Amino acid sequence: MTRWTPPPSDLPTSWYNVLPRLQSPLEPPLHPATRQPVGPDDLAPLFPMGLIAQEVSSEPWIDIPGEVLDILRLWRPTPLVRAIRLEQALGTPARIYFKDESVSPAGSHKPNTAVPQVFYNRVEGTTRLATETGAGQWGTALSFACAQFDLECMVYMVRSSYEAKAYRKTMMEVWGGRVVPSPVAEPEHPGSLGTAITDAVRDAATRPDTHYSLGSVLNHVLLHQTVIGLEARDQLSAAGERLPDVVIAPCGGGSNLAGIALPFYEDAAVRIMAVEPSSCPTLTEGRFDYDFGDTGGLTPLLPMYTLGHEFVPPRIHAGGLRYHGDAPIISNLVRDGRVEAVAYPQGKVFDAAIQFARTEGKIPAPETAHGIRAAIDEALAAKETGEERVILFNFSGHGHLDLAAYDEYLRGDLPDY
Numbered sequence: 001m002t003r004w005t006p007p008p009s010d011l012p013t014s015w016y017n018v019l020p021r022l023q024s025p026l027e028p029p030l031h032p033a034t035r036q037p038v039g040p041d042d043l044a045p046l047f048p049m050g051l052i053a054q055e056v057s058s059e060p061w062i063d064i065p066g067e068v069l070d071i072l073r074l075w076r077p078t079p080l081v082r083a084i085r086l087e088q089a090l091g092t093p094a095r096i097y098f099k100d101e102s103v104s105p106a107g108s109h110k111p112n113t114a115v116p117q118v119f120y121n122r123v124e125g126t127t128r129l130a131t132e133t134g135a136g137q138w139g140t141a142l143s144f145a146c147a148q149f150d151l152e153c154m155v156y157m158v159r160s161s162y163e164a165k166a167y168r169k170t171m172m173e174v175w176g177g178r179v180v181p182s183p184v185a186e187p188e189h190p191g192s193l194g195t196a197i198t199d200a201v202r203d204a205a206t207r208p209d210t211h212y213s214l215g216s217v218l219n220h221v222l223l224h225q226t227v228i229g230l231e232a233r234d235q236l237s238a239a240g241e242r243l244p245d246v247v248i249a250p251c252g253g254g255s256n257l258a259g260i261a262l263p264f265y266e267d268a269a270v271r272i273m274a275v276e277p278s279s280c281p282t283l284t285e286g287r288f289d290y291d292f293g294d295t296g297g298l299t300p301l302l303p304m305y306t307l308g309h310e311f312v313p314p315r316i317h318a319g320g321l322r323y324h325g326d327a328p329i330i331s332n333l334v335r336d337g338r339v340e341a342v343a344y345p346q347g348k349v350f351d352a353a354i355q356f357a358r359t360e361g362k363i364p365a366p367e368t369a370h371g372i373r374a375a376i377d378e379a380l381a382a383k384e385t386g387e388e389r390v391i392l393f394n395f396s397g398h399g400h401l402d403l404a405a406y407d408e409y410l411r412g413d414l415p416d417y
Contacts, residue, residue, distance in 0.1 A: 001239070002081060002082040002084050003079050003080070003081050003082075004079065004080045004081075004235040004238050004239055005077065005078075005079040005080075006077045006231070006234070006235065006238070007077075008073040008076070008077070010077055010231075010234070011069060011072060011073055011076050011077055011227070011231075012064070012226075012227050012230040012231060013063065013064055013069065014061040014062060014063050014064060015061070015062045015064060015223045015224060015226050015227065016060075016061065016223075016226040016229070016230060016262060016263045017054075017057055017059060017060055017061060017062055017223055018222075018226075018258075018262045018265055018329060019056075019057065019058065019219060019329075020058045020059070020060055021060065021265065021266060022329075022332060022333075023336050023338070024332060024335075024336055026219075026303065026328050026329065026332055027290075027303040027328075029300035029301060029302050029303075029328075030290060030300060030301040031300060031301075032292065032297055032298060032299065032300060032301060035301070038300050040052050040053075042300070043055070043300075045204070045205055046201065046204055046205065046211060046212040047211060047212065048120045048121050048123065048124040048126060048211060049124065050120035050123060050124070051117065051120050051220045054219070054220040054223055055218060055219045055220050056219070062223065064116070064227075065116070065119060067119055068115050068116045068119050071115045071145075071148055072111075072112070072115060072227070074105065075103050075104045075105065075111075076112075076227065076231070077231045077235075078099060078100050078101055078103050078104070078228070078231065079099075079100045079103065080097055080098075080099055080100075080231070080232055080235035080236065080239065081097065081098050081099075081100055081360075081395075082095065082096065082097050082239070083096040083097070083098060083356075083359070083360050085359040085360055086355070086356060086359045086360055086376075086379075087379065088359075089355065089359045090376065090379050090380060090383065091383060092379040092380060092382050092383040093382055093383065093386060093387065093388045093389070094378065094379040094382035094383070094387070094388065094389040094390070094391050095241070095388065095389075095390050095391070096375055096379055096391045096393075097232075097236065097239075097241070097244070097390070097391065097392045097393075098375075098392070098393050098394070098395040099228055099231070099232050099235075099260055099392070099393075099394050099395060100362075100395045101228065101394060101395060101396050101397060102362070102364075102365075102368075102395055102396075102397050102398035104141075105144050106137065106140040106141040106144050106171070107137070107140070107365075107397055107398050107400065107401075108137040108140075108141065108365065108396055108397030108398075109225060109228060109255070109256055109259055109394065109396045109397065110137050110138050110140070110141030110142075110215055110255075110397075111141040111144060111145060112224050112225050112227055112228065112259065113141075113215065113220075113221045113224035113225055113255065114138070114141040114142045114144065114145035114213075114215070115145045115148065116224050117129075117142075117145070117213050117220075117221075117224075118142070118145040118146055118148070118149045118151055118213075119149060121151065121211050121213070122149045122150075122151060126151065126209070126210070126211045127151060127152060127209050127210075128151060128152040128153075128154065128207065128209045128210040128211075129142065129146060129151055129152070129153055129154065129204075129210065129211055129212070129213045130154040130155075130156070130200045130201075130203040130204045130207075130210050130211075130212055130213070131153070131154070131155055131156070131200050131212065131213045131214065131215065132155070132156045132157070132158070132182065132193060132196030132197045132199065132200045132214075133155055133156070133157050133158070133161075133168075133196065133215070134157075134158050134161055134193050134196070134252070134320045134321075134322055134323070135158075135161050135165060135168065135317075135320045135365070135366075135367065135402075136157060136161060136165050136168025136169070136171070136172070136401070137168075137215075137320055137365070137367075137397055138215030138216070138320070139155035139157055139168070139172050139177060139179065140168060140171045140172055140175075140177075141215065142155070142177070142213055142215070143155065143171070143172040143173075143174075143175035143176060143177030144175045146175070146176065146177065147175040147176050152176070152178075153172070153175075153176060153177040153178065154177070154178050154180075154200075154203060154210070155172055155177050155178065155179045155180070156180060156181075156182040156184070156196045156199040156200045156203070157169065157179050157180070157181055157182060157191075157196065158181075158182060158190075158191035158192060158193060158195075158196050158322070159181040159182060159183070159187075159189060159190055159191035160190040160191055160315045161191075162179070162180075162181040162182075162191075163181070164315075164317075164404060165401060165402070165404075167401045168401055171401075182195055182196035182199045183195040183196070183198070183199060183295075184199055190312065190315060192295065192311070192312045192313065192322060192323075192324070193252075193253075193322060193323045193324075194292075194293075194294050194295035194296075194309050194310070194311070194323070194324055195294070195295045195296070197214075197293055197294035197295070197299065198294040198295050198296030198298055200212055201294060201296075201298045201299055202296070202298060205298070215253070215255065216252065216253025216254055216255040216256075216323075216327065217253040217254060217255070217293060217302070217304075217323075217325070217326070217327045217328075218327070219327075219328070219329060221253075221255050221327075222254060222255055222258035222259070222262065222327055222329055222330075225255045225256070225258055225259025225260075226258070226259055226262050226263055227259070228259035228260045228394065229247075229259060229260045229261060229262060229263030229264060230263045232260060232263070232392060233263055233264070236392070241390060242390060243264070243267055243269070243270055243390070244264070244270055244390045244391060244392040245269075245270070245271060245389045245390050245391065246270070246271040246272070246273055246378055246389070246390075246391055246392070247260055247261045247264050247270060247271070247272050247273070247392045247393070248273045248275060248371050248374045248375050248378070248391065248392070248393040248394070249261060249273075249274070249275065249371050249393060249394040249396065250274075250275045250276070250320075250321060250367045250368060250369075250370035250371045250394075250396065251274035251275060251276050251283065251321070251326065251330065251341070252276070252280075252320045252321035252322070252323045252326075252367065253323050253325075253326060253327055254274075254326050254327030254329065254330035255327070256367070256394055256396045257272070257274050257330060257339075257394075258327065258329060258330060259394065260392070260393075260394040261339070262329075265333075265338070271340065272333070272338065272339045272340070273339070273340050273341070273342060273374055273378075274330065274334070274339055274340070274341040274342070275341075275342055275343075275344065275370040275371050275373065275374045276321060276341065276342075276343050276344075276370065277313075277316055277321050277322075277343060277344065277345075277346065277349070277370065277417070278343045278344055278345045278346075278417065279313055279314045279316050279322075279345070279346070279417035280307070280311075280313040280316070280321060280322050280323070280324075281307075281343045282305050282306065282307055282323070282324065282325060282326050283305050283326055283330075283331075283334050283341035283343075284341050284342065284343045285307070285343075286305040286306050286307045286324075286325075286326075287305065287306060288303070288304070288305050288306075288331060288335055289303075289304075289306060290302065290303055290304075291304060291306040291308065291309050291324075291325055292309040293309070293325060294309065295309055295310055297309070302325065302328050303328050303331065303332075304325045304326050304327065304328050304331040305325065305326050305331045305334060305335075306324055306325040306326075307324045307325070308324060309324055309325070310324075311324040314415070314417045316346050316366070316415075316417050317346070317366040317402060317405035317408075320365075320367045321367050321370065342374055344370060344373050344374075345416050345417060346366075346414060346415065346416055346417050347414060347416035348373055349366065349369045349370050349372075349373050350366070350369065350405070350406070350409045350414060351373075352369055352372045352373035352376050353366070353368075353369035353372060353373075353399070353406075354406075354409070355376065356369070356372045356376075362395065362398065363398060363399040363400060363402075363403075363406070364395065364397070364398065364399050365396065365397040365398060365399045365402055366399065366402055366405055367396060367397065368394075368395055368396045368397050368398075368399070369399075371393045371394055371395075371396070372393065372395075374393070375391050375393040378391050379391060
C-alpha cells in the first residue's frame with residue numbers, strides 16, 4: 001500500500017497552536033506610525049475580532065467551527081503518499097512520503113486558511129475582502145472561499161504573474177473574484193508581493209465594507225494550516241511508520257512549511273527544513289529585524305527575517321516564494337535553531353520537478369518543486385550513508401497552470417536565477 005486517505009470523519013477538529021509552546025516568545029508587532037506594540041483596536045479596521053483573537057491566543061488547541069469543517073470536508077483529509085517510484089529511481093534506502101495538498105478545489109494548501117478567514121469575516125458582517133496574490137494560488141483560494149460564503153473578493157495580483165499566468169486569473173473570476181495587476185499606480189513595474197499587499201491594505205483601509213485577508217505570514221494563517229501536519233502524523237502511524245527524520249516544505253511567507261511542520265515542533269528529533277529560492281533568500285541571507293510586511297509601509301512592522309520591504313525579486317516562476325520577509329513564527333524558529341533553511345536556484349528546482357513528474361506522475365507547482373528538490377537531496381544523502389531515513393514533504397500544489405514555465409525548461413530557455 002502506498003496511499004493513505006482517511007474518511008472525512010477523521011478530519012482534525014482543532015488547530016494546533018504553537019504560540020504557547022515556543023521556546024522564545026514572539027516580539028509584538030509594532031504600529032507603523034508610533035512604533036509601539038499594536039493592540040486589537042489597531043488591527044480591527046483590517047481583520048475580524050475572531051482572527052485577531054487567534055493571532056495572540058495562548059490556548060494550545062483552538063476548535064475549528066462546524067461550518068468551516070463542512071467545507072474542508074469537500075477535500076480533506078488529503079492523501080499521504082509514499083513515493084516508491086522516486087525512491088527506486090534514486091536508489092535510496094530512504095522512505096519518502098508526501099502530503100498531497102493539490103487535491104483541494106483551488107489546487108493547493110491555501111484554502112485551509114481561506115475558508116476560516118472568510119467564515120470569521122462573514123460572522124462579523126463583512127461583505128467584501130481585499131487581498132494580494134503572487135502566483136495566484138492564494139487569490140484563487142480566497143475567491144473559492146468567498147463564493148462559499150457569498151462575499152465579494154478583490155485580488156491584487158503581482159503584475160509579472162498576472163501577465164504570465166492568465167488562467168489563474170480566469171479561475172479567480174470563475175469563483176466571482178475581481179483581479180487587477182499590481183502595483184496599480186505603476187503599470188511598468190513588475191510588482192512584488194510587497195507592492196500588492198500595499199494595494200490590498202490601502203483598499204481595505206478606505207472602505208467600511210471591506211477587510212483585508214492575508215494568505216501567509218500571520219499567526220492565525222499558520223494556525224489554520226496545521227490540519228496538514230496533524231493529518232500526516234495520524235497517516236504515518238496508520239502506515240506503520242515511525243516519526244519522520246525530516247519534514248520539508250517550501251517557504252515564502254511560511255504557511256506551507258508551518259502547516260506540515262508545526263505539529264512536529266515538540267518532537268525534538270524531527271528536523272524541520274524550509275526551502276527557498278536563491279533569488280529571494282530571506283532565511284538564508286536576510287537579516288532578523290523589524291520590517292514592514294508591505295512595500296508602502298502601511299502594515300505593522302513584524303519581527304522577521306527580511307531582505308528589506310523594498311526588495312523586488314527576479315521574475316522566477318515560483319511567484320509564491322517571491323516575498324521579502326517570513327512569518328514571525330518561522331523566523332523565531334530559525335533564529336532559535338529549530339528550523340533549518342536551504343536555498344536553490346531555479347534550474348535545480350525544475351530538474352527535481354521533472355524527475356518527480358516522470359516517476360510519480362504528478363506535475364508540481366514551481367513553489368512545490370523547491371521542497372521536492374530538498375527531499376531528493378536528503379534521499380541521496382541517505383544513499384551515501386546507507387541510512388533508512390524517513391522523509392516527509394508537503395506537495396503543496398499542482399503545476400497544471402504553470403506549464404509555460406515547464407515549456408521554458410524543456411526548450412532550454414529557463415533563466416537559472
